[in-house]
Amino acid sequence: DIQMNQSPSSLSASLGDTITITCHASQNINVWLSWYQQKPGNIPKLLIYKASNLHTGVPSRFSGSGSGTGFTLTISSLQPEDIATYYCQQGQSYPWTFGGGTKLEIK
Amino acid sequence: QVQLQQSGAELVRPGVSVKISCKGSGYTFTDYAMHWVKQSHAKSLEWIGVISTYYGDASYNQKFKGKATMTVDKSSSTAYMELARLTSEDSAIYYCASLAGTGYAMDYWGQGTSVTVSS
Numbered sequence: 770d771i772q773m774n775q776s777p778s779s780l781s782a783s784l785g786d787t788i789t790i791t792c793h794a795s796q797n798i799n800v801w802l803s804w805y806q807q808k809p810g811n812i813p814k815l816l817i818y819k820a821s822n823l824h825t826g827v828p829s830r831f832s833g834s835g836s837g838t839g840f841t842l843t844i845s846s847l848q849p850e851d852i853a854t855y856y857c858q859q860g861q862s863y864p865w866t867f868g869g870g871t872k873l874e875i876k
Numbered sequence: 877q878v879q880l881q882q883s884g885a886e887l888v889r890p891g892v893s894v895k896i897s898c899k900g901s902g903y904t905f906t907d908y909a910m911h912w913v914k915q916s917h918a919k920s921l922e923w924i925g926v927i928s929t930y931y932g933d934a935s936y937n938q939k940f941k942g943k944a945t946m947t948v949d950k951s952s953s954t955a956y957m958e959l960a961r962l963t964s965e966d967s968a969i970y971y972c973a974s975l976a977g978t979g980y981a982m983d984y985w986g987q988g989t990s991v992t993v994s995s
Contacts, residue, residue, distance in 0.1 A: 770938075803981035805921075812971065812988055813913075813921065818981035825977065856921055860981060864937035865911075865923040 771795050771859050775868025783876045787845040790871045792857035794838045801861040804833055804842045807870075808853045816855075817842065849875060878902040878976050880986035887992045888962055895958040896989045898972030905953035906930040908976045912946060912957050915988075916968040924970075927955060962993045 772795035782788045792802065800820040805813040815824045817833035820840060830845045844851055852875055857868040883897040898910060912924040925936040927946040934946045943966070945958045959966055969988040977983035 801980075805982075812985045813973075813982075814985075815978070815981050815983040818978045818983070822978070822980075824981075824983060858921070858923075858981070863926070863935050864939075867921040867923070870920050 770864055771798060771861060771866050773857055773859055773866050773868040775857050775871055777871060778869060779872045779874070781874045781876050782847055784847055784849065786847045787843065788847060788873065790842045790855055790857075792835075792840045792842070792868050794840070794859055794861075796861075797837050798859045798861035800836050801859055802833070802835065802840045803858045803860060804831075805856045805858065806851075806853045807856065813856065844873075847875070851875075878974070878984045880972050880974060880984055882970075882972060882986035882989045885990040885992070887994065890963055890993055890995055892962055893958055893960045894962060894991055895956055896970055896972075896991070898955045898957075898986050900929075900953045900955070900974065900976075903974075903976045906950055908974045908979075910946075910948065910955040911973045911975075911982055912944065913971045913973055913982070914940075914968045915971065924957070929955065959991065962991070964993050967991060967993045 774793045802820045804817040807813045821833045832843045854870045854872045879901045881899045886894045906929045911926045914922040924940045927934040947956045972986040973982035974984045
């Protein structure tokens, strides 16, 4: 199985900050990497697919980059509604696997 | 609009089975496979498997083989997942999810079905 190592596991930042979450795959997954946002009590919501493609309706302050084994999710100009847990997920091969999540809090 | 409507919460005794449903609407159900994902309390997400909504064949995460069985009923645009011989480790929220938007990632999710295993 492909392991997805996500860091940090938690993050505290101020409104207006730019933050970066990283995800490292245990083997080459090309660009088959998605990012999801899950707010407390809600279902996961797709943010980014194929490493850098912004899903419909997602604010442009979210961006993704990377290929191969290293990927990043960047949130610029942090907003209160960005408080959530973020997950990466590889879709290169079955079984699809998720990172452990990054819990984002506002200082 | 695309919707995945899951069945309601379940409270079950250890050792029994439970069957969860996921009804798709707003798109051609058989165009996209259905994925199932487990989320244990305060934990990350685990991919259980995927079933072709057209052919009915499924691929399972090895961890869930023997535990989960996925089926589909094309006539009602509904996917099912049965969980067998339930233990406390199976207490979780279970989601169905489809790639009906992008075709590349799980962009539509059901609302989740909570399964609680308790005597």
